[in-house]
Structures are given as C-alpha cells and as structure tokens.
Amino acid sequence: MNITKGLIALFLIWSVSYGAADKAQLQKTLQANKIQGTIISSSDLGSGLSMVIVEVNNQQAPFLATDDGKMLFQAEVLIAQDKNIESRVQEFYKNLYEKEKLKVSAKLKAVFKAQKANVFSFKAKKPSNKTMYIVSDFNCPYCQKEFANLNKHLENTNVELLVVGFLGxxxxxxxxxxxxxxxxxxxxxxxxxxxxxxxxxxxxxMDTKAAMALTQAVAGTGVRSVPYIIEP
Known part of the structure; x- marks a missing residue:
C-alpha cells in the first residue's frame, strides 16, 4: 500500500481549524487546472500548510496545500522536524482512507447481494453468524496466498467470494x-x-461476457486492488 493511499483518512478529525487555506482560493486553483472537483474541507497544519480533502467523481482524496490556497500537492514522503506535524498528516490520511473504505465496502456488499448467483459461498466448519467477503483475481499472487488460507478462515466464519478479471x-x-x-x-x-x-x-x-459484467460491477464500487477483503 503506497503512502498516499495508506494515509488517506486522517483529516476529518481536524474540522475545527484556524488559519486554514481559504476554500475559495483552493477552488480557484482546481478550476485553473481544469479539475472538476469540490473542496470538502480545509484544516490548518502549521508551517504554512493545510490539510485539504477534495472530492472528484464522488471519491474523496487528501491533499496538502499552501495556506494561500494557490498550491495543492500529495506528499509521497514526508520528512519534518516537528514530529507532531508528521503524526497529524499520517492520521489525516489514515482516517480518510478508513472512511472511504467503509463507503466502498457498503457498495460492494450490495454487489454481492445482487450477484448472488455468481458468488461462491462457503459455510464455516461449525455454524457461524460471521461472514467474510473477498474479491479476488486468480492471477494476483496475494489472492493466491489468500485463497490458500480459505480452510483457516472456515474454522470460524463463512466466506463469500467473487472472482474478477482485473489483471488482463x-x-x-x-x-x-x-x-x-x-x-x-x-x-x-x-x-x-x-x-x-x-x-x-x-x-x-470461452465467452467472458458474464465475467466482464461482474468485474465491471465490482470496479464500479470503487474497488481498485485485490484481494479486497471485508472482515466479519
């Protein structure tokens, strides 16, 4: 998981702010770059920077911004003297990532329900009211390792599996x-x-029409990598 994605959630806890980048100026910066996005929130970080959430195509992404609102950027690597700032940025990305994953997971569960005929449903070895949901691609090495753990999962939870063709x-x-x-x-x-x-x-x-439709339905939820797992 890259830093940008892994840090994707930390911002909403800083909704009360001072000196944060002006939303109007941030919006102008997006428009100047022909980005059809909306500034959701802006919070002061200190050192002339703010933490900003931008919504594009119904998905939220975290950015750092200069306090004048004229520059937005994503920090692949953050090195700061003030470890408190570094910690706040990490928490910012983390919290937003978790919030977005909840939204994606809710949409994905709806796909599992709608695609019930295409779901591989495996019952736990002992009756269980817990269910793990997995989206998997046969050619993904991590998915192959995850499938090898199926029997272990079935010790105490049911498993529902959707297979997709993300990788070619x-x-x-x-x-x-x-x-x-x-x-x-x-x-x-x-x-x-x-x-x-x-x-x-x-x-x-063979005909891949059904597999393509299923793959597109899963991708439409916002799932971008596999294995995608919803823990019970």
Missing part, C-alpha cells in the same frame, strides 16, 4: 471458467478454484 485477458478467462463450472457443492468448488489459482494454470477460451 487470462484473468478474465479464468473468472469465466470459474463461473461456468460453479456447482454449488462446496468441496467441488474449492477443488476447481484451487486449480485456477495455480500460477501455471491458463484460462480456457
């Missing part, structure tokens, strides 16, 4: 193969998926 043509073919061969039998489906998660496996040529 072969990923989409594998997702299509999985949807076509989905049986509803837990043991058979796990065995079938295990083969597709093998790095050396290849997706068999």
């Amino acid at each position: 043509e072969d990923s989409m073919l594998k997702a299509a193969n999985a949807l076509k061969n989905k049986s509803g039998n837990q043991a058979k489906d796990i065995a079938m998926l295990k083969k597709l998660y093998t790095p050396q496996s290849k997706g068999q040529p």
Whole structure:
C-alpha cells in the first residue's frame, strides 16, 4: 500500500481549524487546472500548510496545500522536524482512507447481494453468524496466498467470494471458467478454484461476457486492488 493511499483518512478529525487555506482560493486553483472537483474541507497544519480533502467523481482524496490556497500537492514522503506535524498528516490520511473504505465496502456488499448467483459461498466448519467477503483475481499472487488460507478462515466464519478479471485477458478467462463450472457443492468448488489459482494454470477460451459484467460491477464500487477483503 503506497503512502498516499495508506494515509488517506486522517483529516476529518481536524474540522475545527484556524488559519486554514481559504476554500475559495483552493477552488480557484482546481478550476485553473481544469479539475472538476469540490473542496470538502480545509484544516490548518502549521508551517504554512493545510490539510485539504477534495472530492472528484464522488471519491474523496487528501491533499496538502499552501495556506494561500494557490498550491495543492500529495506528499509521497514526508520528512519534518516537528514530529507532531508528521503524526497529524499520517492520521489525516489514515482516517480518510478508513472512511472511504467503509463507503466502498457498503457498495460492494450490495454487489454481492445482487450477484448472488455468481458468488461462491462457503459455510464455516461449525455454524457461524460471521461472514467474510473477498474479491479476488486468480492471477494476483496475494489472492493466491489468500485463497490458500480459505480452510483457516472456515474454522470460524463463512466466506463469500467473487472472482474478477482485473489483471488482463487470462484473468478474465479464468473468472469465466470459474463461473461456468460453479456447482454449488462446496468441496467441488474449492477443488476447481484451487486449480485456477495455480500460477501455471491458463484460462480456457470461452465467452467472458458474464465475467466482464461482474468485474465491471465490482470496479464500479470503487474497488481498485485485490484481494479486497471485508472482515466479519
């Protein structure tokens, strides 16, 4: 996870501010750069900087800004003498990231419900009212490792899995193969998926229309990386 994404939430706790960059000037800076965004909030950081949230296409992103509102930027690396400032910036990104993830997760759960026929549902080994939701791509190394933990997850929680083709043509073919061969039998489906998660496996040529529609539905929620996991 990069710093910009991993720090994405820390700002809202600083809503009471002084000396923060002027929203009108910040908005003019966006307009001057032909960015169709809205300044949601601005909070003083000190040292001539403010922490700013910009909403673009219904998604919020964190920026640092000069107090005159004429410059916005994202800090990939922050090195400061004042560790309190560094800590506040990290918290700013962290809190905003968590808020955005809650919004994405809510939309994603709606996709799981709407795409029920395409969801691989695995029951816990013992009755459980907990459910883990996972979005996965067969060609993602981290997804392959996550699937290897399936039996461990099933010790105490149910698992619902959606497979997508984020990582190219072969990923989409594998997702299509999985949807076509989905049986509803837990043991058979796990065995079938295990083969597709093998790095050396290849997706068999077939119609990918259903897999593409599912992948687009998941991407429409704001999920941008896999595995995407909603913990119970």
